[in-house]
Amino acid sequence: xxxxxxxxxxxxxxxxxxxxxxxxxxxxxxxxxxxxxxxxxxxxxxxxxxxxxxxxxxxxxxxxxxxxxxxxxxxxxxxxxxxxxxxxxxxxxxxxxxxxxxxxxxxxxxxxxxxxxxxxxxxxxxxxxxxxxxxxxxxxxxxxxxxxxxxxxxxxxxxxxxxxxxxxxxxxxxxxxxxxxxxxxxxxxxxxxxxxxxxxxxxxxxxxxxxxxxxxxxxxxxxxxxxxxxxxxxxxxxxxxxxxxxxxxxxxxxxxxxxxxxxxxxxxxxxxxxxxxxxxxxxxxxxxxxxxxxxxxxxxxxxxxxxxxxxxxxxxxxxxxxxxxxxxxx
Amino acid sequence: xxxxxxxxxxxxxxxxxxxxxxxxxxxxxxxxxxxxxxxxxxxxxxxxxxxxxxxxxxxxxxxxxxxxxxxxxxxxxxxxxxxxxxxxxxxxxxxxxxxxxxxxxxxxxxxxxxxxxxxxxxxxxxxxxxxxxxxxxxxxxxxxxxxxxxxxxxxxxxxxxxxxxxxxxxxxxxxxxxxxxxxxxxxxxxxxxxxxxxxxxxxxxxxxxxxxxxxxxxxxxxxxxxxxxxxxxxxxxxxxxxxxxxxxxxxxxxxxxxxxxxxxxxxxxxxxxxxxxxxxxxxxxxxxxxxxxxxxxxxxxxxxxxxxxxxxxxx
Numbered sequence: 182x183x184x185x186x187x188x189x190x191x192x193x194x195x196x197x198x199x200x201x202x203x204x205x206x207x208x209x210x211x212x213x214x215x216x217x218x219x220x221x222x223x224x225x226x227x228x229x230x231x232x233x234x235x236x237x238x239x240x241x242x243x244x245x246x247x248x249x250x251x252x253x254x255x256x257x258x259x260x261x262x263x264x265x266x267x268x269x270x271x272x273x274x275x276x277x278x279x280x281x282x283x284x285x286x287x288x289x290x291x292x293x294x295x296x297x298x299x300x301x302x303x304x305x306x307x308x309x310x311x312x313x314x315x316x317x318x319x320x321x322x323x324x325x326x327x328x329x330x331x332x333x334x335x336x337x338x339x340x341x342x343x344x345x346x347x348x349x350x351x352x353x354x355x356x357x358x359x360x361x362x363x364x365x366x367x368x369x370x371x372x373x374x375x376x377x378x379x380x381x382x383x384x385x386x387x388x389x390x391x392x393x394x395x396x397x398x399x400x401x402x403x404x405x406x407x408x409x410x411x412x413x414x415x416x417x418x419x420x421x422x423x424x425x426x427x428x429x430x431x432x433x434x435x436x437x438x439x440x441x442x443x444x445x446x447x448x449x450x451x452x453x454x455x456x457x458x459x460x461x462x463x464x465x466x467x468x469x470x471x472x473x474x475x476x477x478x479x480x481x482x483x484x485x486x487x488x489x490x491x492x493x494x495x496x497x498x499x500x501x502x503x504x505x506x507x508x509x510x511x
Numbered sequence: 512x513x514x515x516x517x518x519x520x521x522x523x524x525x526x527x528x529x530x531x532x533x534x535x536x537x538x539x540x541x542x543x544x545x546x547x548x549x550x551x552x553x554x555x556x557x558x559x560x561x562x563x564x565x566x567x568x569x570x571x572x573x574x575x576x577x578x579x580x581x582x583x584x585x586x587x588x589x590x591x592x593x594x595x596x597x598x599x600x601x602x603x604x605x606x607x608x609x610x611x612x613x614x615x616x617x618x619x620x621x622x623x624x625x626x627x628x629x630x631x632x633x634x635x636x637x638x639x640x641x642x643x644x645x646x647x648x649x650x651x652x653x654x655x656x657x658x659x660x661x662x663x664x665x666x667x668x669x670x671x672x673x674x675x676x677x678x679x680x681x682x683x684x685x686x687x688x689x690x691x692x693x694x695x696x697x698x699x700x701x702x703x704x705x706x707x708x709x710x711x712x713x714x715x716x717x718x719x720x721x722x723x724x725x726x727x728x729x730x731x732x733x734x735x736x737x738x739x740x741x742x743x744x745x746x747x748x749x750x751x752x753x754x755x756x757x758x759x760x761x762x763x764x765x766x767x768x769x770x771x772x773x774x775x776x777x778x779x780x781x782x783x784x785x786x787x788x789x790x791x792x793x794x795x796x797x798x799x800x801x802x803x804x805x806x807x808x809x810x811x812x813x814x815x816x817x818x819x820x821x822x823x824x825x826x
Contacts, residue, residue: 224730225730226729226730226731226732227729227730229729231729231755232729235725235726235728235729235751235754235755238754239721239722239725330551334554334557335551335553335554335557336554336557336769336770336771337554337717337742337743337746337769337770337771338771339746339770339771339772339773339774339775341774348754350754421718424721424750424754425717425718425721425746425747425750426746426749426750427717427746427771429716429717429718429743431553431716431717431743432716432717432718433718434716472722473722473725473726473729476711476722476723476726476727477726477727477729477730478730479709479711479730482684482711482712
């Protein structure tokens with residue numbers, strides 16, 4: 182698998198002519214294609230429209246979380262709390278609807294607001310005390326999960342089909358949730374590559390001190406990125422509720438690792454300063470096709486874990502070659 | 512040792528609380544029973560704990576209750592620490608739902624060596640490992656294999672015919688409960704000559720259950736039923752069936768009878784589940800422990816098991 186996002190496609194100066202070009206994504210697309218071919222050979226029904234529409238309707242939550250995480254990694258942070266924040270938002274929605282008799286829309290907004298607040302807390306504490314976001318978000322992970330249990334009394338709540346329209350296919354087996362998630366991806370890529378805000382984020386991740394010396398205060402931008410991560414976790418929670426018709430206080434446990442894996446497979450650097458939302462989307466597809474394919478061929482639990490882990494490691498190793506090449510070029 | 516300014520009042524507080532807590536613990540007459548659960552995040556254990564607390568309130572003169580749970584169902588290390596703490600804090604009896612059927616055995620043995628009475632609930636400690644340590648711990652609980660067999664039998668009788676394809680969504684495969692339930696489902700399906708095309712783990716969770724169910728439905732278009740090891744995964748399977756446009760064509764059964772499954776049972780999206788008196792499991796365990804504390808026999812069978820009732824729930 183050859184990952185080919187390069188520094189220049191996100192950097193302000195156009196260098197290699199692959200600015201928005203498809204060439205950048207050939208490596209990832211090739212890996213994805215290879216995986217699909219392999220599973221099609223191993224399973225009798227993998228290569229079917231049903232498989233891919235099922236997949237498309239299952240991944241919107243992962244897609245939007247990965248977009249948020251791409252931004253967080255680009256500024257050199259990390260957010261481990263996303264799975265718990267998702268559960269917290271879902272719990273808030275379930276309590277608002279079932280406990281307080283709220284309508285769907287206000288409940289959804291409450292869920293998003295709660296998640297945004299959680300993200301803002303992570304961001305503000307990280308910035309205010311200059312603590313690594315790794316440890317702050319670890320704390321928020323615990324708090325959000327605890328609050329989710331508290332709200333729901335640790336019980337799974339059956340919400341029903343109030344949100345079902347979100348995940349019911351409207352055309353070609355595709356749900357509104359998937360379309361919204363795609364829009365989020367396109368929008369985020371544009372923000373990252375075509376706006377001043379996007380440039381600042383890459384600048385902060387590459388060299389925060391330089392950004393400061395240039396007269397720009399990086400702190401509000403960093404908080405904003407974490408708040409955005411929260412909003413997207415809230416959106417992911419709505420996607421999950423609509424798909425599962427239930428809010429589970431255990432939802433999203435361990436999901437942060439899946440999200441980070443998808444983003445890193447897409448070639449976003451854990452050190453900050455480099456990343457692409459489109460590549461992240463490929464990372465999400467690779468991780469999800471792998472999971473669905475392994476389940477469809479009936480792989481055992483240990484096999485699934487070993488193979489998924491190996492794919493992550495291989496992707497990251499290949500990525501180091503790519504970034505070394507990029508460094509030489511610069 | 513010189514403590515920083517803020518450390519001094521803290522140290523004082525810790526010391527004084529120790530001094531005050533010691534005599535109190537000895538002054539009480541009612542024996543202390545420690546209930547050590549798996550994840551209190553799981554509503555199954557939550558209900559158990561609530562049941563135990565209610566029971567303690569009505570029997571306050573007989574015993575004191577200290578309930579503890581671990582954060583993550585698979586965190587055996589934390590549970591071992593809790594067991595040690597409970598023993599050190601002077602618990603006379605320990606009622607435990609082990610996070611792992613083997614890893615907890617040595618902690619249990621240490622407790623028993625100190626004269627603590629141990630009753631095993633929910634997830635049975637591995638009899639072989641217990642034997643190798645030379646101890647025997649009474650197990651109070653439902654027969655998961657029998658329960659799953661009841662659910663499977665009902666499914667086969669009501670909705671399936673010989674040769675139909677079915678899939679099993681298993682819990683965390685390393686747990687005895689998951690293994691027993693899968694075995695019970697298999698017993699029932701094989702007896703009715705169904706074809707089990709896939710057994711995969713949904714890790715007891717809705718979302719993972721949903722993903723696995725969706726994959727099975729895609730791979731086996733003729734699938735007639737999904738047997739889930741718990742109700743959360745059954746909920747996930749129901750959504751997968753709906754997404755595949757196969758509501759009514761693919762039957763779903765669960766296990767545990769959680770509250771969220773009620774509406775599904777009513778409209779038939781879930782055919783059946785099993786109630787194994789979750790809220791009373793801990794109480795059954797405590798009752799056995801109290802009997803043993805008084806020196807009575809708890810009434811175990813030849814296998815050192817006290818079986819608790821299981822009940823098939825349909826609609």
